[in-house]
Amino acid sequence: MKLVILGVGGMGAISLSKILARVAINKNLTVKSTEIHGMAKKGGLVEIYMKIGEGASPYIPQKEADFCIVLERLYYDYALNLVKSPEGIILLKDDDKVKILKEFGDIRFANSFILGKFFKKQNIFDRKDAVGVLSAFKMPDKNIKAFYEGVK
Amino acid sequence: MKLFLSGNEAIAFGLVEAGVRFISGYPGTPSSEILPTAIELKRKYKINAYFEWSVNEKSAMEEVTAASYANIKSAVTFKQVGLNVAMDPFMNTAIVGTPGGLVVVSADDPGPHSSQTEQDSRFLAFFAKIPVLDPSTPKEAYEFSKDAVNLSREFEIPVMLRTTTRISHSREDIETGEFNFKDDTAVNFNKNTDRFAATPHFRYLLHKTLNEKIEKIRQKNDFKEYFDGDFLIITSGVSFAYICDIVEEYNLEGVVKVIKFDMPYPINFDNLQKKIGGHSNILVIEESYPVIEMQVKNRENVSGRLNGFVPNEGELTLDVIKELFFKCGIIKERKEKSIVAPPFKRPSLCPGCGHRSAFYAIKKVFKNKAIYTGDIGCYTLGLNLKAVDTVHCMGASVSFAFGFDKSFSTFGSKMPVVATIGDSTFFHSGITPLVNAIHNRASFLLVILDNATVAMTGNQKTPQDKTDSYNNTANAVGIENVVKGVGVEFVETEDAYNIDSVTDILSKAKEYILKSSKPAVVILKHPCVYTKEGLKENIRFEKVFVDKDMCEGCKVCIDNFECPSLIFKDSVVEIDRSTCINCGQCVVSCPLGAIKVKE
Ligand code: SF4
Ligand code: SF4
Numbered sequence: 001m002k003l004v005i006l007g008v009g010g011m012g013a014i015s016l017s018k019i020l021a022r023v024a025i026n027k028n029l030t031v032k033s034t035e036i037h038g039m040a041k042k043g044g045l046v047e048i049y050m051k052i053g054e055g056a057s058p059y060i061p062q063k064e065a066d067f068c069i070v071l072e073r074l075y076y077d078y079a080l081n082l083v084k085s086p087e088g089i090i091l092l093k094d095d096d097k098v099k100i101l102k103e104f105g106d107i108r109f110a111n112s113f114i115l116g117k118f119f120k121k122q123n124i125f126d127r128k129d130a131v132g133v134l135s136a137f138k139m140p141d142k143n144i145k146a147f148y149e150g151v152k
Numbered sequence: 153m154k155l156f157l158s159g160n161e162a163i164a165f166g167l168v169e170a171g172v173r174f175i176s177g178y179p180g181t182p183s184s185e186i187l188p189t190a191i192e193l194k195r196k197y198k199i200n201a202y203f204e205w206s207v208n209e210k211s212a213m214e215e216v217t218a219a220s221y222a223n224i225k226s227a228v229t230f231k232q233v234g235l236n237v238a239m240d241p242f243m244n245t246a247i248v249g250t251p252g253g254l255v256v257v258s259a260d261d262p263g264p265h266s267s268q269t270e271q272d273s274r275f276l277a278f279f280a281k282i283p284v285l286d287p288s289t290p291k292e293a294y295e296f297s298k299d300a301v302n303l304s305r306e307f308e309i310p311v312m313l314r315t316t317t318r319i320s321h322s323r324e325d326i327e328t329g330e331f332n333f334k335d336d337t338a339v340n341f342n343k344n345t346d347r348f349a350a351t352p353h354f355r356y357l358l359h360k361t362l363n364e365k366i367e368k369i370r371q372k373n374d375f376k377e378y379f380d381g382d383f384l385i386i387t388s389g390v391s392f393a394y395i396c397d398i399v400e401e402y403n404l405e406g407v408v409k410v411i412k413f414d415m416p417y418p419i420n421f422d423n424l425q426k427k428i429g430g431h432s433n434i435l436v437i438e439e440s441y442p443v444i445e446m447q448v449k450n451r452e453n454v455s456g457r458l459n460g461f462v463p464n465e466g467e468l469t470l471d472v473i474k475e476l477f478f479k480c481g482i483i484k485e486r487k488e489k490s491i492v493a494p495p496f497k498r499p500s501l502c503p504g505c506g507h508r509s510a511f512y513a514i515k516k517v518f519k520n521k522a523i524y525t526g527d528i529g530c531y532t533l534g535l536n537l538k539a540v541d542t543v544h545c546m547g548a549s550v551s552f553a554f555g556f557d558k559s560f561s562t563f564g565s566k567m568p569v570v571a572t573i574g575d576s577t578f579f580h581s582g583i584t585p586l587v588n589a590i591h592n593r594a595s596f597l598l599v600i601l602d603n604a605t606v607a608m609t610g611n612q613k614t615p616q617d618k619t620d621s622y623n624n625t626a627n628a629v630g631i632e633n634v635v636k637g638v639g640v641e642f643v644e645t646e647d648a649y650n651i652d653s654v655t656d657i658l659s660k661a662k663e664y665i666l667k668s669s670k671p672a673v674v675i676l677k678h679p680c681v682y683t684k685e686g687l688k689e690n691i692r693f694e695k696v697f698v699d700k701d702m703c704e705g706c707k708v709c710i711d712n713f714e715c716p717s718l719i720f721k722d723s724v725v726e727i728d729r730s731t732c733i734n735c736g737q738c739v740v741s742c743p744l745g746a747i748k749v750k751e
Contacts, residue, residue: 017323021156025325031156032289034322044497056289056396058322059470062491074495081492 001124002060004082005048007071013046016069016111022133023125024052032058045075053124067122069114090117100146109146116150127151157326159290159319163229163257164189166297169329172227172255173201173337174219176212178580179609180231181266182320183259187229188610191621199333204621205612208546208580213238213245213256220250220310221348223340225301227255232273234258237546237581239276245310246280247358248347249365253305255297256282256312259320262440262467268528268545270465272440277312278417281366283373284312286389286416290324296414307365316439318390318467370418375427381407383482384431386424386444388413391437394470402483419447428453435461435480439468455480500536503717504690504735506648506678507531507601511539512713512741513651514570514599517658522568525552527582529574530608530680531601536714540572547581549573553596553671554589568662569596575631576606576614583634586671590639593669597661600631600673601648603680611683635673642672649678649691651740681733692734693749698725702746713741 003020007013017033024031029052036047049060060082067088068079079089092114100110112134119130127147134143157165164186167175177187190203202219206212209230216226228238235242235258245254258273277284285300287293297313304311350358375386379399385408387395392412399405411427413419416438428434428448436445436456445456455461462468462476471491477483501508511534514524526532526540527549534540542552553571560567573582578600586598606612613621615629635643642664644657654676661672679686703724710718710725717732718725725746736749 018156021323021325025154025156030325032322032324033156034318036321044499045494047494056400057318057390057393057470058324059318059394059397061471061474063487063489078492078494 001052001054001067001122002065003050003052004060004065004068004079005046005050005071006068006075006079007046009044009046011046011071012108012111013048013071016071016115017048017050019111019115019130019133020050020052023129026132027125027129029053029124034058067118069118071110071114088121090114090121103149104142104146109142112143112146113150116147116152118150119147120151153330154325154327156323157290157294157328158185158321158323159287159293159315160185160259160321161189162290162294162324162326163297163313163315164193165326165328166294167227167255167301168193168199168201168333170225170298170301171336172225172253172301173199173335174216174224174226175201175203175229176206176215177229177257178206178209178212178234178237179606179612180234180259181609182261182317183229183231183234183257183315184609184612185320186257188612188621193333195622197331197333200335200337207615209234209238210241213241216254217241217245217250220252220254221341223252224337225253225305226250227257227301229257230259231267232258232260232271233267233269233545235273235276236271242276242310243280246282247355247362248350249308249358249361250304250310251308251342253301253308254310255300255304256310257297258312258314260314260316260440262316265317270440272443273312273314274416274443275441277314278443280310281362281418282310282312283366283369283415284314284417285414286314287319287414288389288392288412290319290322291326292414293319294326294328303369307369309362309365309369314389316390366418370420373413373415373418373420374423376412376414378410378412379405379408381405381409382431382433383408383480384411384428384434385409386411386413386428386434386436386448387438388416388444389439391439391468391473394468394473395437397470398474398477398483402477404482407482413444416444417447419444421447421449425449433480435476437462437468437473437476498536499533500714500716501530501533502682503715503731504681504733504737505530506603506676506681507534508537508713508715509651509678509737510599510601510648510654510676511537511572513648513654513658514572515539515712516655517662518568518570522570523556525549525556525569525571527571527573527577529577529606531572531574534572537712539570545581546577547573547585550582550589550598551585553598554585554592554594557594557596566666568665571596571598573598573600574607575600575602575604575616576612578631579615579629583638586635586640587638589671594671595665595668596671597658597665598671598673600635600675602631602675602677603686604677605680605683605686607680607682611680631675635675639670640673641670642668643675644673645675645677647678648676649735649737651737681735687733690733690735693736693751694734695750696727696732696734696736696738697748697750698727699746699748700724700726702744703742704744704746706743708743709738709741709747713738
């Protein structure tokens with residue numbers, strides 16, 4: 001599976017990629033990623049390419065990604081150039097953010113939420129694979145709840 | 153245990169597992185995460201080791217060389233331009249050899265993404281006559297680090313591990329060994345002046361020994377073969393991984409044969425020549441410079457960088473390699489598509505960064521009537537405030553100020569020159585040219601932007617810090633003492649946030665340098681707001697806002713202050729609440745007083 005994550009510096013795109021990697025490793029799949037750091041520190045775009053269960057390099061040419069998780073609306077149009085079809089885009093909407101803040105009190109739960117949204121679309125992992133990884137987290141109950149909120 | 157490690161983390165794991173117990177280095181993208189990972193391993197597994205940053209790459213290289221003389225397995229890490237700084241000891245360490253073993257990790261940055269040059273460290277291994285390993289994935293980076301330690305130990309020769317941005321900053325699932333970091337370290341220095349203090353007269357003997365070592369390694373150095381077609385491709389490093397991806401995508405298993413060198417120098421020429429003899433189409437694809445290609449004896453049927461087939465600049469991305477395959481007929485059809493770049497955002501100093509306030513004050517005093525020599529660090533972005541005219545290499549702000557001052561005062565008339573340098577860069581390479589300026593009577597203003605950290609590369613500690621990387625006591629070196637100690641008389645220190653007072657000091661410094669024959673130094677302190685502590689302690693108001701009725705949309709604030717949180721929208725300026733840290737520094741930049749604070 002070829003996956004791209006787009007976020008801005010400090011938004012947790014990298015931790016999201018690490019969660020996904022853990023899920024893949026637990027399932028005995030190979031996983032590779034590459035972070036295009038750019039000027040992420042200065043609030044710029046963070047672009048992460050991931051290949052799960054395939055490939056020698058983590059690089060994904062444009063229009064070849066199966067999925068693209070977009071954590072910042074601003075990059076939606078750019079994401080269209082990365083995926084095979086627009087169906088593959090998973091966007092964290094502004095209303096989602098408001099909802100997460102209201103329900104969970106911290107925007108960082110957006111990661112588990114968007115993970116849920118992604119799990120609904122893909123077909124190589126089972127939901128329990130993600131729950132297993134999330135239960136090792138600091139606030140497992142809230143993270144798992146946010147995950148299922150995303151799956152909905 | 154399977155871990156998801158970046159190339160840089162993998163290198164640290166490999167080195168430490170193979171018994172390396174002395175690591176020094178200087179931060180620089182993309183190499184900066186190697187040493188902190190080793191530091192973390194030392195802390196976590198209570199390893200008896202010396203892993204710590206040094207003041208610059210030359211010192212680091214010398215420190216680890218001595219450690220290897222003392223029979224300790226050692227390593228040094230830096231980015232490719234750091235190797236330039238370390239070049240003097242590097243060359244001689246090769247000649248003398250390294251009894252305890254020494255791995256030189258040099259991280260290249262083809263592109264370049266965050267460097268001055270696209271140079272290929274493998275070339276410098278070639279130049280120094282030491283072997284170099286070139287991993288194609290983080291997994292190989294892990295394996296090759298261990299191989300490098302063992303090879304170095306066996307032949308008493310420094311071994312280079314060359315990584316690139318794409319390897320250092322990629323991650324992969326890696327099966328690491330069990331963490332019983334067993335220790336075979338035994339410190340011991342066998343004095344031998346013929347070797348460790350040889351006079352020039354006997355140096356050729358050491359050179360001869362080096363030649364013998366590298367010949368032995370050359371004989372052992374074999375390549376690996378993949379796939380089985382007629383078209384021969386010779387490669388190493390990250391390009392190999394890209395080539396494998398393309399072979400898979402286009403089913404080229406029967407079209408190409410790939411020869412991969414784990415060690416691109418020294419190459420066993422004769423074996424390679426035998427292999428390529430029967431092929432009429434040969435392509436050499438390697439990231440950066442034609443290092444393998446230049447070692448091919450008969451290049452009659454060879455295409456690569458030397459005949460201009462492979463571009464001689466820029467990163468060799470998967471897309472570029474695909475295009476090359478198309479150009480030479482390996483791929484018949486290419487999926488037509490143009491590459492779209494992501495929305496561009498000009499890099500800028502962080503909102504609330506003290507450097508911005510400093511540059512603003514400098515510009516206010518010196519206007520467009522000075523030459524501004526800049527340096528390497530976040531403050532290179534003083535470019536945006538038009539307060540940086542040159543950026544060259546570490547410490548060059550000071551020596552460039554010297555050169556400009558002497559040129560204008562000797563061949564024209566006195567020209568004010570303002571140099572800006574960060575605290576860590578000053579310690580790295582700024583002190584020596586300042587000594588020269590004092591001795592040879594140059595006068596310019598040197599502004600040391602002191603944010604108490606190496607901000608650009610991930611906030612490592614500087615020699616000014618009271619603690620080391622383990623939060624143990626360290627001796628803090630004061631910049632002011634250093635500057636006064638070498639003989640600077642005009643020395644003032646102020647918080648960069650006090651723009652009015654800074655402006656006064658800078659005006660006095662300007663008067664001073666125009667009539668004096670010594671440089672003036674102004675130290676502008678303000679903690680980096682990108683660190684948690686810096687941000688927490690930062691002065692802040694409840695809210696900083698633009699009074700919509702007063703703002704005339706002239707954009708003077710954006711042009712002169714350029715905080716990225718100031719944005720122009722619907723013909724007025726407003727403040728981006730999601731990034732503004734309410735520092736209030738921008739207030740002075742509005743001539744109409746439209747930027748206001750709520751206490
Ligand atoms: S990281 Fe620190 S020093 Fe660098 S621009 Fe940001 S605030 Fe300034
Ligand atoms: S208060 Fe002004 S200078 Fe400070 S971060 Fe906000 S917009 Fe930038």
